Amino acid sequence: MNNDLSIILTASLVSASCALLGCFLILRKMAMVGDAISHAVLPGIVIAFLVSGSRDSVTMLLGAGIIGMFTTFLIEFFHKKARLQTDASIGVTFTWLFAIGVVLISLFAGKVDLDQDCVLYGEIAYVPLDVIITQGGINLGPKALYVSGIILIVNLLFIFLAYRKLFLTTFDPAFASAIGISTALWHYAIMGAVSMTTVASFESVGAILVVALLIAPAATAYLITDNFKMMLALACLFGVLSSIGGYYLAVWLDGSIAGAIATISGLLFGLVMILSPTHGLFFKKIKAVAH
Amino acid sequence: MNALLEFLSFSDPNIRYVAFGSVLLTASSAIVGAFTFLNKKSLVGDAIAHAVLPGICLGFIMAGTKNPVALIAGAFITGWISLVLVEFITSKTRIKEDTAIGLILSVFFGIGILMLTVIQKSGNASQSGLDHFLFGKAASLVGSDLITFSIVAVILLVIVFALFKEFSLLAFDKDYARSIGLPVKRIELVLTSLIVLAVVIGIQAVGVVLMAAILITPAAAARFWTDKISVMFLLASLFGAFSGLSGAFISYTAPSMPTGPWIVIVISTLAFISFFFAPNRGIIGRFIRQSRIRKTINDENVLKILYQLGEENRNFFIQRLPDEIIRRRFYDKRALVTILKRLARQGYIERTRNLWGLTEEGKSRAQRVVKIHRLWELYLTTYMHIAPDHVHEDAETIEHLLTPELEERLEQQLGYPKVDPHKSEIPYGNT
Numbered sequence: 001m002n003n004d005l006s007i008i009l010t011a012s013l014v015s016a017s018c019a020l021l022g023c024f025l026i027l028r029k030m031a032m033v034g035d036a037i038s039h040a041v042l043p044g045i046v047i048a049f050l051v052s053g054s055r056d057s058v059t060m061l062l063g064a065g066i067i068g069m070f071t072t073f074l075i076e077f078f079h080k081k082a083r084l085q086t087d088a089s090i091g092v093t094f095t096w097l098f099a100i101g102v103v104l105i106s107l108f109a110g111k112v113d114l115d116q117d118c119v120l121y122g123e124i125a126y127v128p129l130d131v132i133i134t135q136g137g138i139n140l141g142p143k144a145l146y147v148s149g150i151i152l153i154v155n156l157l158f159i160f161l162a163y164r165k166l167f168l169t170t171f172d173p174a175f176a177s178a179i180g181i182s183t184a185l186w187h188y189a190i191m192g193a194v195s196m197t198t199v200a201s202f203e204s205v206g207a208i209l210v211v212a213l214l215i216a217p218a219a220t221a222y223l224i225t226d227n228f229k230m231m232l233a234l235a236c237l238f239g240v241l242s243s244i245g246g247y248y249l250a251v252w253l254d255g256s257i258a259g260a261i262a263t264i265s266g267l268l269f270g271l272v273m274i275l276s277p278t279h280g281l282f283f284k285k286i287k288a289v290a291h
Numbered sequence: 292m293n294a295l296l297e298f299l300s301f302s303d304p305n306i307r308y309v310a311f312g313s314v315l316l317t318a319s320s321a322i323v324g325a326f327t328f329l330n331k332k333s334l335v336g337d338a339i340a341h342a343v344l345p346g347i348c349l350g351f352i353m354a355g356t357k358n359p360v361a362l363i364a365g366a367f368i369t370g371w372i373s374l375v376l377v378e379f380i381t382s383k384t385r386i387k388e389d390t391a392i393g394l395i396l397s398v399f400f401g402i403g404i405l406m407l408t409v410i411q412k413s414g415n416a417s418q419s420g421l422d423h424f425l426f427g428k429a430a431s432l433v434g435s436d437l438i439t440f441s442i443v444a445v446i447l448l449v450i451v452f453a454l455f456k457e458f459s460l461l462a463f464d465k466d467y468a469r470s471i472g473l474p475v476k477r478i479e480l481v482l483t484s485l486i487v488l489a490v491v492i493g494i495q496a497v498g499v500v501l502m503a504a505i506l507i508t509p510a511a512a513a514r515f516w517t518d519k520i521s522v523m524f525l526l527a528s529l530f531g532a533f534s535g536l537s538g539a540f541i542s543y544t545a546p547s548m549p550t551g552p553w554i555v556i557v558i559s560t561l562a563f564i565s566f567f568f569a570p571n572r573g574i575i576g577r578f579i580r581q582s583r584i585r586k587t588i589n590d591e592n593v594l595k596i597l598y599q600l601g602e603e604n605r606n607f608f609i610q611r612l613p614d615e616i617i618r619r620r621f622y623d624k625r626a627l628v629t630i631l632k633r634l635a636r637q638g639y640i641e642r643t644r645n646l647w648g649l650t651e652e653g654k655s656r657a658q659r660v661v662k663i664h665r666l667w668e669l670y671l672t673t674y675m676h677i678a679p680d681h682v683h684e685d686a687e688t689i690e691h692l693l694t695p696e697l698e699e700r701l702e703q704q705l706g707y708p709k710v711d712p713h714k715s716e717i718p719y720g721n722t
Contacts, residue, residue, distance in 0.1 A: 026386075031393040032334055039500075081574050082566045087333040088511045092562055095504035099555035102426060106548050208341070208500065209404070212397035219390050249405075256408035262401020269394065273384055281383060 003128040006142045008247050010127050011261060013148035014201040015213045015239030017155045021194050022218030023228070023235050027170050028190075031215050032087075033075060036094035037191060038198045038210045040071040042101025045199060050108060061196050068195020069188055071097060098207070122206035124257045144204055151200040158193055159232070166190070167228065205258040212262035213239060220269045223279045238268055294544045306543060312437045313496045313535040313542075317505050317554065319444040320493035321531025322451055323485050324506030325513070325524055329462035333507040334389070335377065338396040339490045340502030342373030344403025347424055348410060357420060359439040363491050370487035373399050400499070427498035427538075427551030440492045447485055447492075458482055459520050496538060497551035504555040505531060512562035515569035534558035586633075588691045591660045593630050594639060595690075596620055597649050598657035602716075610641070610648035658718045659698075664690040665711035666701050672712045673705070679712035 025034040044067030045060060052059040071093055078089040124144075132140040140146075159166065168176040169186040177183050198210050205213065221234035245268075246261030253260070274282050301307045327336045343366035350365025351357060373395050380391040407421065451458070457478050460468045469475050486506075494502050513526035538554035567574050596619045601607030613627050622630075631647050634640040639653035649657060667686040671677045693701070702719075710716055 026390040029387055029389055031387075031390040035393050035396070078566060081577070082515070083572070084511060084566065085328075085331055085333075087331055088328055088507050091333045091337060091503045091507045092511055092559065095501050095508065095555050096559035096563075099501055099504070099552035099559065102549060102552040103556060106552075109547075208397060208400050211393055212401050215390060215393040216398060219386055219394050222386065223384060253405065253409050254412050255405045259401045259403070259405030259408060262398055263405055266394070266398030266401065269398070273380070279385060 004247070004251075006128045006145055007124055007257065008244055010142065010144045010148050010204055011124060011243035011247065011257070012240040013145070013152045014197075014204055015217065015243050015261070015265075016236040017148070017152045017197045018201060018210060018213035019217040019221075019235035019239035020155050020159060020232055021190065021197055022214040022216075023221065023232050024166060024170055024190050025194065025214060026218050026222060027228075028187075030190075032090050033072065033191070034194055034214050035211045036075065036090045037068045037071050037194050038207050038214070039094040040097035041067050041195055041198050041202070042098050042207055043067060043104055044101075044195075045202060046101055046104040046108070050104075061199055064199035065192050065195045067097070068198070069192055071195075072188060072191040122202065122204045122209065122258045124204040127204060147200055148204065151197055155193060155197060158189075162186070162189070171228075205261065209258040209262045212265050213242075216262070216265035216269050217242065220265075220272045223269075223272050223276045225278065238265065238272075242268060295540070298540050298543055306539075308437050309542065310536060310539045312440060313539040313550075313554075314532045315441055315444045315535075316493050316496045317509075317531040317535030317538070317558075318528040319447045319531075320489045320502075320505045321509035321527045322524055323447060323489040325510035325527045326451075326458050326462060326482055327486055328507045328510035328514070329459075329520075333503065333511075334392050335374065336486060336490065336506040337503035338373055338377060338392045338399075339370045339487055340494065340499055340506075341396040341403075342399035343367075343370045343487075343490055343494065344400055344424065344499050345369050345406055346403075347421070348403055348406035351410060351421060352406070363439070363443070363488075366491040366494075367487055369399065370490060371484075374483060374487070403499075423498070424494050425498050425500060426549035427494060427496050427501070427554070440495060443488055443492045447488055450481065450485060454478065454481065496535060497554050498549070501551045501555045504558060505534070508555070508558045508562045509534070512558070512565040515565040515572045530558060530561050534561070584691075589630050590634055590639075591656070591691050592620065593622075593627070593634065594649065594653055594657035595660050595664075597640075597647075598654065598661055601649065601654075607654045608648050608650075610643055610646035612645060613647065660690045662718050663693050663698060663701075665715055665717045666698075666705060666708070667693070668711045668713070669705055669708055669717075670701060682712065 022031075022034070025031050041064040044064040048060040048063030051063075074093045075086070075089045078084040078093065079086050084092070127142050127144045130143050132143050132146065134140060165176070165181050165186055168179075168181055169183045173183045194214070198207070201210050201213070217235040217238035218231070220238045221231045224234055225231050242261050242265035245264040247257055249264060250257040250260035272280065274280055277283055297303075298306055298310075301310065324336060327333055346365035346367065346369030347362050348365070349369065350361040350363070353365065354361035377388070377391045377395050380386050380394070381388045386394070410421065457468070457473060460473070461475060461478055461482070465475060468478075489506065490502055493505055497505050509527040509530040510523070512530050513523045516526055517523050534554045534557040537557045538550045541548055541553045542550040565573065568576075570576050593616060596616050597611070598607060600611065600615065600619065601609065613622075613624060613631065616622065616627060617624065631640060631642070634653065635642050635647070639650055639656060640647050641650050664686045667689050668679070668682040671682040671685060672679050707719065708717060
């Protein structure tokens, strides 16, 4: 498979996963918790790496999933038990975990095949180099492509199977708990999914730019439609568009691909914010003038 | 250990620079950050911190060197733009504030990373060290940099000191500030500029990513030890300074270590200690206090039931089976016996095998609870005009909390009434 295509495909799969979960995050007003999780999984990744000795393992996903839930729990814990205001609770928790992660990387620099730059903006440019080759010597294509594909399928299945419960707990938590759906359970389920997706996307886009993929496409879609299914679809579309646009921008400028993807996703948001036919500022203005 | 002594002796001028610089940076960030904490805008600090990265790159591209003034100017501009955008998106579209913050933070950071990588590949030799802004490197503070950043830090401190009253008022009661004619918008503008400035110089020590921690964590930790704002600011700056000094020390002994994360780990540890162990607001103190109150309430409720049972047969000292108490108010039997045993140990209850009855002390304590309960019901119906069937719940809570002073005032105000709204007798003294 050609290099450009495999990078764009991987980025698109990752951003579609993130965009889907991002829709839930922003509607639940949990965008910053998503941000916190994406930083906080770092120590989980490093520890899983040290334990299992390799990057591609279920241990890594599990380790990060646990840390992600732990982060969510800790934020709630400080908020409820120590009465720390939510914003400070988020800020204190994730910076602490992220700092531990960075220190662990420095301490085990020889043993861990991760570096600080990779943490920040990933190494999607190297995706085509790490390929799966069968025993017969057939090149099956880049490994990251499979990982991000599987994660997307898992996320799609999760949303498809639990759609009604996720939908209700997002839009009407009071009603959901009245008919016996546990809001806490689905809250943690979504956070678990966010953690897993973050980890899987980590190598390609890094900890901080995952946040851009989680939030920007979903926020952009939110400015166009009031229909939730439509929002999910549009968010995926914007994620994929950002990936394609970002790749070519990065090639043109010879810079970080992940950085460029985030840049494009921000640009798309800006464009839609102004030009969206439903919630755009431009049309709102025209309507206001017409009245 | 030797390294620590050598470090603390400050004999090497380089160490002096670095230690002094990082203490100044972290302490001033902590002080300015305390206002973001009090304004509940902690994450805005995070957004600014990420958003200064493209500004730093821009400043570098413009100046062609790592000229601190150019870098600060660039950072200042993009930091401000990010804030304005967050505000704009929140007020003009239906996007909520947290989403806007996350969006601006990550997109600006993405732009910054893109510019940084482009600069790194441009072959300009003076760019090396620009990436120290990501994770901070206190040890790279030397000479002229230090002077620039110290000046900024001093300016920050002077302005905070001069406008301390105004800033605090804004944090606690913006409406009041407006009503007494303070230029709220302008003061907010100054405060925001200070935050941007603090971020711009603070990232020297901890880096862009973890900057939020030295802004808010010292304040969050300090908040747990005091309710006085001046003490809180003092503590926050001390916590900040301590973590800065530790960071400088680590930077000195292990040059390959990024300073920022270590500073954050030190300050977070201080914060966690505060969250758990601070005497009044800490989790453990709170837990102990709550369980003590719960015990008092349980004890007094059991005494009260024995008293009320006693009222029915006009003899308060009859000993009864636990089941009789449970018939009045549901308790788990084993829990009830635990309470009864505790009361017996304290001398409020006398026990004959499985029969329990009030002692003289028990009776007077129970009587006080019953009296307050009935007085309070009467107070609520006469003064608050609440219907007699709505006052019980409230009295049920207040009966355990009212102080003797308030009890006396209540009696005087009501004129030592005989009966409560439900025609139950209100017992006084040794009747």
